[in-house]
Amino acid sequence: MTEKELKPKAKEEVPAKVERVRPGRVFLPAVDIFETPEALTLVADMPGVPNDKVTLDIKDNHLIISGEITPPLAAGETLLLQEYHTGDYQREFHLGSIIDQTRIEASMKDGVLRLLLPKAEKAKPRKIEVKVG
Amino acid sequence: MPIFTFREPGWTPFREMESLQRRMSRLFEETFGPGAVPWRHGVYPLVNISEDHDYLYVRAELPGINPQELEITVHEGNLILRGERKIPAEEKNVNYHRRERESGYFRRVVSLPTRVNPDKVDAAYKDGILTVKLAKPEEIKPRLIKVKSA
Numbered sequence: 001m002t003e004k005e006l007k008p009k010a011k012e013e014v015p016a017k018v019e020r021v022r023p024g025r026v027f028l029p030a031v032d033i034f035e036t037p038e039a040l041t042l043v044a045d046m047p048g049v050p051n052d053k054v055t056l057d058i059k060d061n062h063l064i065i066s067g068e069i070t071p072p073l074a075a076g077e078t079l080l081l082q083e084y085h086t087g088d089y090q091r092e093f094h095l096g097s098i099i100d101q102t103r104i105e106a107s108m109k110d111g112v113l114r115l116l117l118p119k120a121e122k123a124k125p126r127k128i129e130v131k132v133g
Numbered sequence: 134m135p136i137f138t139f140r141e142p143g144w145t146p147f148r149e150m151e152s153l154q155r156r157m158s159r160l161f162e163e164t165f166g167p168g169a170v171p172w173r174h175g176v177y178p179l180v181n182i183s184e185d186h187d188y189l190y191v192r193a194e195l196p197g198i199n200p201q202e203l204e205i206t207v208h209e210g211n212l213i214l215r216g217e218r219k220i221p222a223e224e225k226n227v228n229y230h231r232r233e234r235e236s237g238y239f240r241r242v243v244s245l246p247t248r249v250n251p252d253k254v255d256a257a258y259k260d261g262i263l264t265v266k267l268a269k270p271e272e273i274k275p276r277l278i279k280v281k282s283a
Contacts, residue, residue, distance in 0.1 A: 006178075031231050032220075033230040034227040034228060036224070037226075045197065048194065072192065079182070080246055081181065084194060111260045111261020112261065
């Protein structure tokens with residue numbers, strides 16, 4: 001399964017709707033989203049974002065994740081070759097189900113954000129039995 | 134055994150191609166402004182190279198890898214990055230909505246723009262960014278020349 005060679009992908013920029021205060025570009029992080037009957041899990045690649053610079057904004061079933069990167073170059077460095085662009089990350093999602101906000105778990109490690117979004121009781125799927133009349 | 138032999142020492146087809154691409158990209162950037170042309174290199178991971186007075190820095194975005202499994206080699210003016218990005222399988226009962234993150238192996242040769250001291254190379258991994266810091270040899274560091282007045 002892992003016998004695949006990785007191909008570089010150009011980062012996709014966030015379509016500008018509102019002008020930002022912080023200068024620089026904003027990119028869409030690559031994400032995996034998967035669902036179990038109990039929860040939604042979101043995994044996002046945000047290289048360059050330290051653990052304490054991730055923000056989550058959830059209103060009803062609307063989720064915004066954003067991450068601020070640390071400046072990619074130290075003072076006194078000059079760039080000789082740039083193959084990838086650096087910038088902050090942001091992405092918005094409409095979650096299909098209502099999330100229990102009190103039980104959200106988030107962890108950030110090595111530039112990968114992992115979010116566990118447990119579904120609220122009423123949003124869990126129920127098996128509906130058809131009565132034979 | 135090299136397949137081709139050339140008179141110039143240190144010549145490799147990689148280096149020639151990369152230097153040509155670098156010059157082309159600089160030409161485009163000067164004409165159309167920075168970031169106008171998306172860089173198409175074709176080999177993962179993409180790298181940014183920078184320098185200061187004493188060091189050369191090669192950075193690559195490699196989120197969520199195990200830095201212990203990276204293989205970093207400096208060989209004849211080339212930096213070789215090898216490794217694998219693994220994404221562990223989730224439980225069987227999950228259904229995917231999006232699957233954009235990719236796993237796989239990578240083997241990248243980066244030809245370094247200046248000579249480096251192969252004994253003084255440091256690599257650090259933080260927040261998903263790999264930084265390889267390569268020391269420049271003394272003889273190529275810029276030196277300030279004072280003009281003597283007669």
